Amino acid sequence: MTVSARIATYFHVHLVSDSTGETLNAMARAVCARFSDTLPIEHIYALVRSPRQMERALEEIAAAPGIVMHTIAEPELRAALEEGCRALEMPCIAPLDPVMASMSRYLGIAVSSRVGAQHALDxxxxxxxxxxxxxxxxxxxxxxxxxxxxxxxxxxxxxxxxxxxxxxxxxxxxxxxxxxxxxxxxxxxxxxxxxxxxxxxxxxxxxxxxxxxxxxxxxxxxxxxxxxxxxxxxxxxxxxxxxxxxxxxxxxxxxxxxxxxxxxxxxxxxxxxxxxxxxxxxxx
The missing domain is CATH 3.40.50 (Rossmann fold)
Incomplete structure (x- = not known):
């Protein structure tokens, strides 16, 4: 009898953040854990706050095609990342967007664009x-x-x-x-x-x-x-x-x-x- 071995699927996950990346990393791992026989290869780009840093991130993303997740708040940097991913034909996901949009509608308050607000020295x-x-x-x-x-x-x-x-x-x-x-x-x-x-x-x-x-x-x-x-x-x-x-x-x-x-x-x-x-x- 032939036993077929289960082979895990490796894939690249690029996590781009304008802060420490802890929130994004936790979300990505929680999602990836729901898929059996897969092994994500994480690439973390933390504190991305300038066009040059975004360019370097996109260069590395291009070298290892995969899924891109981000929490970039600054409009120009976000547009650069999304446009770069479209050109590379890679999915670009902002996982916090639906949650923030729903909360904004409920509270009647616009979303703040302040970077790293959750890490304030309070x-x-x-x-x-x-x-x-x-x-x-x-x-x-x-x-x-x-x-x-x-x-x-x-x-x-x-x-x-x-x-x-x-x-x-x-x-x-x-x-x-x-x-x-x-x-x-x-x-x-x-x-x-x-x-x-x-x-x-x-x-x-x-x-x-x-x-x-x-x-x-x-x-x-x-x-x-x-x-x-x-x-x-x-x-x-x-x-x-x-x-x-x-x-x-x-x-x-x-x-x-x-x-x-x-x-x-x-x-x-x-x-x-x-x-x-x-x-x-x-x-x-």
Whole structure:
């Protein structure tokens, strides 16, 4: 019997932005993820704000034909990009246009052409920067009880349950997040006993098989040997059992990160922050 191999389709995606390109990049990846067996090759042109920069972008676009997406607001630069794409017979998409047009009609207000408005140095921006500094300074149990009492949320879990990246992601959403590890054969970290009652504490768990794989890869990348228990599936299973018992005893909500991305875990935590605080158990 002949088995036909599934071959992925490679294609070029050109992302042209007059700002950092973060919004456009996130949108492009979200859309591309909906098409199976495709592998986009991203070309990012950020801070395109002059005719010369646009010319260089069009030269590179011409060299690698594909789909062009943009968030160019300045009329002359936008016209140059759209005209260049027409000449190259490439699709040129402005994905924010329908959303802005609908919102403009609803609000009765014209769309601003100010570049990078979402990155203004306002109070929200500085709140995010402070939250990021807080997450870095309170990673892996760092910081005293008094500092921890300034947190919005404290994440607790065994090693490699994505505590740190989740805290960093939450910081970008303006959430002050600290994390405390659970270490085998060690008592519950005393910092947890001294936290204010109104601070959200969330337990993170994962399947033993998944954790064992992540820990083995971690040891290989560090060329380190911590002993067999660290990456041993049976030992990890016992860690998870003890962690679950702790979370249940304390009434902390629990999130299983086995099949969740960091973004999904963070979204669940934000929902908990805005929801009732007296419910433990596993979060769906």
């Amino acid at each position: 109070s929200d921006y500085f709140d995010r920067m402070e939250a990021l500094n807080y997450a870095i300074g309170h990673d892996d149990g760092a910081g005293g009880p008094q500092d921890l009492n300034q947190a919005d949320v404290v994440l607790v879990g065994v090693s490699r349950t994505s505590k740190t990246p989740t805290c960093i992601y939450l910081a970008h959403r303006g959430v002050r997040a600290a994390n405390i590890p659970l270490v085998p054969h060690m008592p519950v970290p005393p910092q947890l006993r001294e936290l204010r009652k109104d601070i959200l504490i969330v337990g993170l768990i994962a399947s033993p098989d998944r954790l064992a794989q992540i820990r083995r890869n971690r040891l290989l990348s560090l060329k380190e040997d911590r002993g067999s228990d660290y990456a041993d599936t049976d030992a990890i299973r016992q860690e998870i059992i003890h962690a679950r018992r702790l979370f249940e005893r304390e009434g902390w909500p629990v999130i299983d990160v086995t099949r969740r991305s960091v973004e999904e875990t963070a979204a669940a935590i934000i929902n908990l922050l805005h929801g009732p605080r007296d419910q433990g158990g596993e979060v769906a």
